[in-house]
Amino acid sequence: MIPLVRLAGRSPCWIVWATKWTRPYSTVDVSGTLEKLASVPKIHPLLIQRAEVMQAEFKTIEAKVAEGNFEQELSIRFSNLSIILDNYNQYKSDMAAFDELKELISEEGQDHELVEEAVAEIEATIPQVQRSVQVLQSRLLPQQKYSDKPCILELRPGVGGSEAALFTEDLMQMYINFANTKRWKHHIVSRSEGNNGFVNEVIISIDDPGAFQALRHESGVHRVQRIPLTESKGRIHTSTAAVVVLPKISEGNESSLKEDERLFAPGEVRIDTMRAGGKGGQHVNTTDSAVRLVHIPTGITVMQQDERSQPRNKAKAFSILRARLAALEREKEIVEQRRMRTDQVTTTDRSDKIRTYNYPQNRVTDHRCGFSLHDLTGCMAGSKLEELMEKVEEHEFEQRLEELIAQERKA
C-alpha cells in the first residue's frame, strides 16, 4: 500500500455519512467490495515521487506566471503540468475517499444503511477511478524521446523473392490506409525497384506530430503466410518484409537542407552525385540528379534519386540521414538505460519476427504480446491496425513499468 497524502478538506461524501451515523448494526456482506477495492491499481511509488517533483515545479512556475511572465515555453509547461497535477490531485482524493470508505465498511457494528450507501458509492466509482489511474500513469511515465515527431517508414522485402516484394507493397498500403483513417498527411518519399522490376525499398513519410509515437512499435520483421498469386499448386508460402520506423527530424525540403547541412562537421558526410562521365556543364543535358550521402562515422548510406532536382534529392537524403541517426541514438539510449536498471542488456534481435499475417486464417498475430486479431482484412485496410497497435503499446507499457520497478529494487 502506498503512503497516502490526505487532502486539506475531507471527502464530501464522508461528511454526509458522518451526519447519518445514527443507527446501530450492519449485516451487509462487504467482502466482495473490499476485494474490488484492493484490485484498484495503485500508482507506482516512483511515479508518485515524480508527481511530487512536478508539484514543486508547478509552484515555482505558477509564481512566475503570477508575476506576469508569459514566455511560450513556460506557459506550455505550465498547462502541461496543470493537467497532470489535476489528474494527480484527483487520484489522491479518490484514494483518500476509498480509504475512509473502506475503514467505514470494515468497522464492526456499523450502521446498516450507511454501509450500504458506502458500498454503492465504492462500486459506482471504481471503474471511473480505474480509468483515471491509467491516464495518470501514462502521463507520469517518463516521456519517450521523439514522442512529438512525425515519422518516416522504411519498408524493404526480406526473404521470399517477388512475393516478399509484393507483401512489402501491401504493408506500405496498410500504413497509408491507416494514416488515411487517422486523417494524417502522408506522402511517398521514394520508391525504388530492383532489376527484376520488383520494389526493393519504399520510404513513406507520415506527417502528423503523433505519428512516431503511434507507429514506433511497427519496427521489425513482418511475416506473411499466404498462397502467392503466382503459385500454381496452391501451396502456402512464407515471406517477410522489414519495417523501420524513424522519427522525422527535418522536413526534407530546400529550406531544411541548409540547417541539416550545417549540423554536420565538415567531412562528416560525404556527398556523392552520380554523374555520367564526360565534361559536364554545357556539354551534357541528361538529368542525373541522384544523390548519395555517406555518414563517415557510422557508415550509414542514403541514396535518393526520385526527384529531377538535385537539391531536392539531397534535402530528402539529409532528412532520412538525420532520422536514421536519431533512431540510432535513441536505441543506444534505451540499451544504456536498461543496462543501468537491470544489469543485463536484453535487446530485441532485429531479425526477430514481430508479427505474422496469415491470410488463409484471416488472422494477424503479434508475437511480442501474443495477441491475435481475427480480421486481417480490416488490418490491411487500416481500420483495425490500431487495435493491434494498442495491444502492443499496453505490453510495452507494462514492460517499461517493470523496468522502473526493477530499477527501484536495485536502488
Place this chain on the structure above:
Amino acid sequence: MPRISPRLVREALWHSRLLPPLLRANPEIAMAKQELRWIKNELPRDQWRDAITRRSKLEPLQYILGTQPFGELDIECRPGVLIPRWETEEWVTKLSNLVASRCPKKNIHIVDACTGSGCVPLLLNHQLNGQSDISSQIVGFDISLEAFNLANHNLARIDNSTPNVKFKQLNLFSESLVQELAVDEVDILVSNPPYIPKEDFYSSMYMNGVEKSVRLYEPALALIGENEFYEALLAQLILPMKIKAFVFELGYQLQVDFVKTFLEGKGWEVGSMNDGSGKIRCVLGWRKEMDFMQKLAEEKSS
C-alpha cells in the same frame, strides 16, 4: 547511336511497353525507368506516347516536360534557349548563400551576362530578397530574342511583383554596351557564357565533346565560345564599370588561366572553383573590398 542489346529491350519490355524507346536516350535501364516515371508524373496520359517518341530521338527531356528545377524554382524551358544545368544551380546557390551571410554591402547590384532562360538572376533574387537583410537589383541580358522573351516569361511566372529583376536584349560585344546596359553601379558580375570550343562541340562525349542531345537540340549560339567571351566580360564590363567582383562559369582550366593572365597586375585576386563532381567549373575574382568572395575559391592567386 549505341546499339541496344536485345536482352536489355526484353528487360525493358517486361517493365513497360513504353520503356524500350527511352533506352536510346538512356543506355541504363534504371535511368530510362526514372525518365518514364517523370513523363508519367508530369504530362497528361494522352501526351506520353508523343513524349517518348521525341525523347527516343534524343530531344532533351526538359524541352519535352517544359521545365527544369533550378534551386527552389522551376524554370520554363523552350527549344532555342539553353537548358539550365545543375552545375550552374550549384554555384549560384553557393554564391547567394555567401552574399546573404557575408556581403558587407546591403543593397547590392548584380549583372548576369548571357542570361539565357534568366535562371541565374531569378534564383539569385529568390535567394537574396526576403531571406536576408540584403536587397538586390539584378539585370540580365542576352543577345538572343528567344532567350530575352523566355527570361521575361519566367520572370512573370515566378515573381513579377518585385521590380528587382530586369532583362534586356544586348550584345556583349557591342561597342556601346555600358550605355545600353544603363545601370549606374554594378557590384558583382556573373555569367555563364558559351564556353565550348568548336572542335569539342563537334566531337563525341568520349573525346571531351558534347552529348548528342545537346548538339542536336540546344542552340549553338549558347554553347560555342572560347576566350573571347571572358575577354569581353573583363574588357567591356569589369574594367570600365569598375565592378568589384565576378563569377564566370567555364569548362576548361585554360579559360581560368586566361582570366588570371588578363587581370595580372591590375589589383585583382583571382581564384577558381570545382563543381560537385570535381570538375573545374568557375573562375572568380574580387577586389579588396569584396574579399569575402575568397570563401568560394578553392585555389587562388593574385
